[in-house]
Amino acid sequence: MTFSDGFSTIGTVTPTPGPSTGQSTAALSTSALPAGNLTITASYSGDSTFNPSTISAPFTVAKANTNTGLTSSQNPSNFGQSVTFTATVTAVGPGSGIPTGIVTFTDTTTSQTLAILTLSGGSASFTISSLAAGSHNIQASYGGDPNFNTSTASLTQTVNKAATSTGLVSSLNPSVSGQSVTFTAKVSSTGGTPTGSITFTDQTTNQTLGTIQLANRQAVLTISTLAPGTHMIQASYSGDTNFAASSMTLSQTVNKAAVTLSLVSSANPSQAGQSVTFTATVTGNAAGGATPTGSVTFVIGGNSTSVPLSGITASISTTTLPTGSDTITANYSGDTNFSSASQSITQTVNKNNSSTTLESNDNPSNFGQTVTLSALVQGSLLLPTGTVTFVDTTTGTTLGTATIHGTSLQNNFATLSIATLTAGTHNITATYNGDGNFNTSSGTLSQQVNKGNTNIQLTSSAPNGNDTSKTASGNFLGTRWLVSGGLTGTYPWQHYVFEPSAQVFALWEHENAYTDSLGTPQAARDFETGRASTGIKVAYPFAWSSTVALSPYAGIYADYYFSQDDAQTVGLTTVPLLQGFSARMTGGIAATFAGGASLGAGGELGGIGSDNHIWTWTARGRIPF
Numbered sequence: 001m002t003f004s005d006g007f008s009t010i011g012t013v014t015p016t017p018g019p020s021t022g023q024s025t026a027a028l029s030t031s032a033l034p035a036g037n038l039t040i041t042a043s044y045s046g047d048s049t050f051n052p053s054t055i056s057a058p059f060t061v062a063k064a065n066t067n068t069g070l071t072s073s074q075n076p077s078n079f080g081q082s083v084t085f086t087a088t089v090t091a092v093g094p095g096s097g098i099p100t101g102i103v104t105f106t107d108t109t110t111s112q113t114l115a116i117l118t119l120s121g122g123s124a125s126f127t128i129s130s131l132a133a134g135s136h137n138i139q140a141s142y143g144g145d146p147n148f149n150t151s152t153a154s155l156t157q158t159v160n161k162a163a164t165s166t167g168l169v170s171s172l173n174p175s176v177s178g179q180s181v182t183f184t185a186k187v188s189s190t191g192g193t194p195t196g197s198i199t200f201t202d203q204t205t206n207q208t209l210g211t212i213q214l215a216n217r218q219a220v221l222t223i224s225t226l227a228p229g230t231h232m233i234q235a236s237y238s239g240d241t242n243f244a245a246s247s248m249t250l251s252q253t254v255n256k257a258a259v260t261l262s263l264v265s266s267a268n269p270s271q272a273g274q275s276v277t278f279t280a281t282v283t284g285n286a287a288g289g290a291t292p293t294g295s296v297t298f299v300i301g302g303n304s305t306s307v308p309l310s311g312i313t314a315s316i317s318t319t320t321l322p323t324g325s326d327t328i329t330a331n332y333s334g335d336t337n338f339s340s341a342s343q344s345i346t347q348t349v350n351k352n353n354s355s356t357t358l359e360s361n362d363n364p365s366n367f368g369q370t371v372t373l374s375a376l377v378q379g380s381l382l383l384p385t386g387t388v389t390f391v392d393t394t395t396g397t398t399l400g401t402a403t404i405h406g407t408s409l410q411n412n413f414a415t416l417s418i419a420t421l422t423a424g425t426h427n428i429t430a431t432y433n434g435d436g437n438f439n440t441s442s443g444t445l446s447q448q449v450n451k452g453n454t455n456i457q458l459t460s461s462a463p464n465g466n467d468t469s470k471t472a473s474g475n476f477l478g479t480r481w482l483v484s485g486g487l488t489g490t491y492p493w494q495h496y497v498f499e500p501s502a503q504v505f506a507l508w509e510h511e512n513a514y515t516d517s518l519g520t521p522q523a524a525r526d527f528e529t530g531r532a533s534t535g536i537k538v539a540y541p542f543a544w545s546s547t548v549a550l551s552p553y554a555g556i557y558a559d560y561y562f563s564q565d566d567a568q569t570v571g572l573t574t575v576p577l578l579q580g581f582s583a584r585m586t587g588g589i590a591a592t593f594a595g596g597a598s599l600g601a602g603g604e605l606g607g608i609g610s611d612n613h614i615w616t617w618t619a620r621g622r623i624p625f
Contacts, residue, residue, distance in 0.1 A: 001026035005059075006039045015044070035063040035147045063144070065092040066099050068151040070140040076158035079133045079242040080191025083157065085114075086125040087140035091148060098122045101145040108137040108154070133161040133242045161244040162191030166198070168235040174253035177228045177337045178286040181252065185235035186218040187243075193217060194243040203232040203249065228256040228337060256339035259284035259292055263330040269348035270321065272437035273381030276347065277317040280330035282309060286337035294338075299329040319381075321349045323436055351434070354379045356388070356443040358430040364448035370419040371447065375430035377404055377412050379438050386435040388414035393427045393444075404432075423451040474516035481508045499537045499555075506530035529563040537586065547594040555586040559606070583608035588618075598622045 003010040010033070015024035026042070040059045046052035066089050073084040089099045103124040105115040110132075117124035119142075136157040144150040164187050171182035185198045198219035200209040205227075212219035219235070231252045239245035259282050266277040278300070282292045296314035297306045301322060307314040314330075328347050334340035354377055361372040375388045383406070390399040399418050406412030414430070426447045434440040486503030511525040535557030544550045559582050588602020599621045606614040 002043045002045070003028045003030075004041050004043070005033060006041065007034075010040075033059075033061045035061045063147055063149045064097065064099075066090065066142055066144070066148045066151040067092050068103070068140055068142045068153040070138065070153035070155050072138070072155060072157055073127075075155070076160050077131070078160050078191055079131070079162040080129055080189070081162075082127050082129040083131065084125055084127045085138060085140070085157075086123060087117075087142070087153065088123040089119055089142045089148075089151065090122060097147060099142065099145060099148040101148070102143045104141045104143065106139045106141065107131070108139050109135065114138070131157065131159045133159045135159075161239065161242055162189045162194075164189045164194055164237060164239070164243050164246040166235055166237045166246040166248045168233070168248040168250050170233070170250060170252055173250075174255050175226070176255050177226070177257040178224060178290070180222055180224040181226065182220060182222045183233060183235065183252075184218060184220050185212075185237070185248070187214060187237045187246065188217065189243055192242065194237065194240060196238050196240040196243070199236045199238065201234045201236065202226070203234050204230065209233075226252065226254045228254050230254075256334060257284050257286040257337055259332060259334075259338050259341045261296075261330060261332050261341040261343045263328065263343040263345050265328070265345060265347055268345070269350050271350055271381060272321070272323050272352050273319055274349075275317055275319045276321060277315055278328055278330070278347075279313055279315045280332070280343070281313050282332050282338075282341070283312055284338050290337050292332070292335060292338045294333050294335040297331045297333065299331065301326060321347060323349045323351050325349075351437055351439045352379045352381060354384050354432055354434070354438040354441040356430055356432045356441040358428065358443035358445045360445060360447055363445070364450055365421070366450050367421075367423045368419060369449075370417050371421060371449075372415055372417045373399075373428065373430065373445075373447075375402075375414045375432065375443060377414065377432045377441070382437050383408070383412060384432065384435060384438045386438075387433050388416075389431045389433060390416045390418075391429045391431065392421070393429050394425065395422075399428070421447065421449045423449050425449075474514050474522065476512050476514035476522070478509060478511040480510075482506075495540060495542070497539045497541060497551075499539070500534075501536070501557075502534040504530070504532045525566060527565045529561075531559055531561050533557045533559040533584070535584070544591070549592045550589060551592070552589045553587065553602075557584045557586070559584055580610065582606065582610040595624070597624065 001015055002012045010030050011028045013026040013028045015026040017024050038059045038061060039056050041054060041056040044050070044053045069088045071086050074081060075083070077083045085105060087103045087105070089103065091097055091099060099122055100119055103117050103119060104113065105117070105126060106113050114128060115126040117126060136159060137154055138157050139152060139154040141152045142150055167186045167188065169184050171184070172179065173181070175181045183200055185200070187194045187198070194217060195214060197211050197213045199211045200221045201207070202209055209223055210221045212221055231254060232249055233252045234247055234249040236247040237245055262281045264279050266279070267274060270276045278298060280296045280298070282296065284292050291312060293309060295306045295308045297304050298316045300316070300318060305316055307316050326347050326349065327344050329342060329344040332341045357376045359374045359376070361374070362369065365371045373390055375390070377384045377388065385404055387401050387403050389401045391397070392399055400416045402414040402416045404412055404414045426449060427444060428447050429442055429444045431442045432438075432440055484503070484505045486501060488499060488501040491498045491500075507529050509527045513522060513524040515521050535555060537553055537555030539551045539553040541549060541551035561579055561582065563579055584604060584606045585608065586602060586604045588600060590598060590600040592598045601619045603618070604616040606616065
């Protein structure tokens with residue numbers, strides 16, 4: 001028996017005899033029927049006994065359901081990274097077969113059709129690398145075929161921003177204040193070309209230097225206003241829709257600008273006492289056209305003087321330069337933008353010339369007469385000082401040396417009085433010996449000394465004296481050393497307090513030699529005295545009332561006195577000088593009041609066992625405040 005679906009033969013089956021005579025059955029199983037409304041025809045070809053026959057019946061075949069699966073090769077992915085989406089369509093339910101037809105891939109987030117592909121072996125795949133960063137709902141829609149129904153699958157594809165790295169370089173590092181520096185930042189990524197901007201920040205000063213849009217992945221900033229110091233420069237890429245932010249920091253060192261320091265003298269060489277002005281000029285350029293500020297320190301003769309800059313110069317004048325060669329130094333201290341600098345010059349100061357004129361108060365004079373020689377020493381700018389030597393060139397005798405005294409260039413004399421010139425003509429030279437500021441000079445005169453007249457006089461005398469005592473005074477230098485120390489302990493026992501102690505006191509004094517107001521030389525004097533003692537004091541403190549505490553005490557000590565004075569004794573002393581071993585006894589009472597105030601009274605007998613005894617009485621009080 002032959003079965004057909006109206007389009008083609010489905011199959012041929014040999015009938016099988018049934019349970020009744022004259023009845024046979026033919027059954028055909030098939031999965032090849034197409035979906036739709038069919039007419040199934042069974043045709044019997046007949047045999048030797050039976051004639052052929054045909055029968056038809058309607059038959060409906062429904063489309064098979066499908067299931068679509070969707071997978072991603074990389075989820076999450078990064079922007080620019082290739083991702084492959086694969087859709088697999090399989091039949092669901094009884095029957096078999098492989099679906100055919102078309103699968104449409106759609107990004108429903110952006111309503112964009114990504115691909116339309118024909119199934120091959122029940123699957124379709126495509127690769128894409130242009131998904132923007134963010135979440136994308138990817139949908140695969142199977143459109144079905146004559147035998148299979150449609151089906152849909154979707155997944156959420158996460159696309160992260162592509163990672164970036166920012167590089168930062170400086171055109172000049174270190175740089176100098178006021179110098180232009182170019183910072184170049186470049187943004188790199190494997191996922192494409194980043195867009196957006198770079199912000200340059202000086203993190204040291206928390207200052208934004210500028211924001212530059214990327215051009216061909218890089219941004220360039222040129223700046224010349226960085227102050228001297230270390231600057232942490234950061235280039236921060238802000239990121240964009242598809243690229244993540246990144247940054248880089250570099251340390252930019254900006255050195256202070258160098259300056260040129262010149263030092264000049266208004267007169268070199270100069271003369272002693274001449275006013276000389278030293279001028280220091282400081283030049284340099286820094287950020288924003290700044291010029292040097294601050295001060296210049298002049299070092300002249302070991303003394304330093306700071307002078308503020310006026311414009312770019314600082315000046316100082318002096319008339320006290322010593323003669324000879326002196327190194328003058330100008331030190332510029334620098335400021336915020338400029339480094340320090342120093343310059344030195346050698347200043348030569350020559351001595352002034354002097355002139356000496358010699359005069360006599362009486363010329364000619366008589367033998368034995370006192371003659372006063374006056375040498376007038378004059379110079380310029382300063383007052384000559386020092387000495388003048390008077391020489392009798394006729395006899396080759398030095399008459400003496402005198403010190404110049406005076407208050408002006410016109411009244412600056414050195415005088416010498418002499419009464420030993422012999423009769424005759426004496427050529428006398430006065431030579432000024434010069435000083436630190438003046439050269440030597442000489443003056444001469446011819447002194448005529450006449451012979452003296454003589455006479456004889458007879459006199460007699462009788463002893464008749466009158467002596468007057470005078471009081472002398474004097475000043476002297478001396479040194480004095482005072483040393484004291486000791487140990488004291490406190491030991492309470494029952495109602496008593498024991499205070500053992502050991503103490504030492506020593507005084508050394510030296511007085512230099514001097515001459516008193518009467519012209520009497522006084523010898524140097526050395527004086528020393530001291531005491532070493534040890535002993536014990538016992539006190540019995542008790543409460544007199546609720547606000548007063550009394551403490552009577554008594555003590556005994558062994559002393560050793562040592563004294564020495566190499567001056568001669570003049571007159572009597574009212575204080576005995578103890579020497580050697582002796583003993584002391586003390587006693588008294590102390591009262592302490594509420595609030596901390598105290599009163600005390602006591603006495604001491606010293607020198608026990610020696611030839612001299614000393615009584616000492618003391619009273620004291622204390623009020624805290």
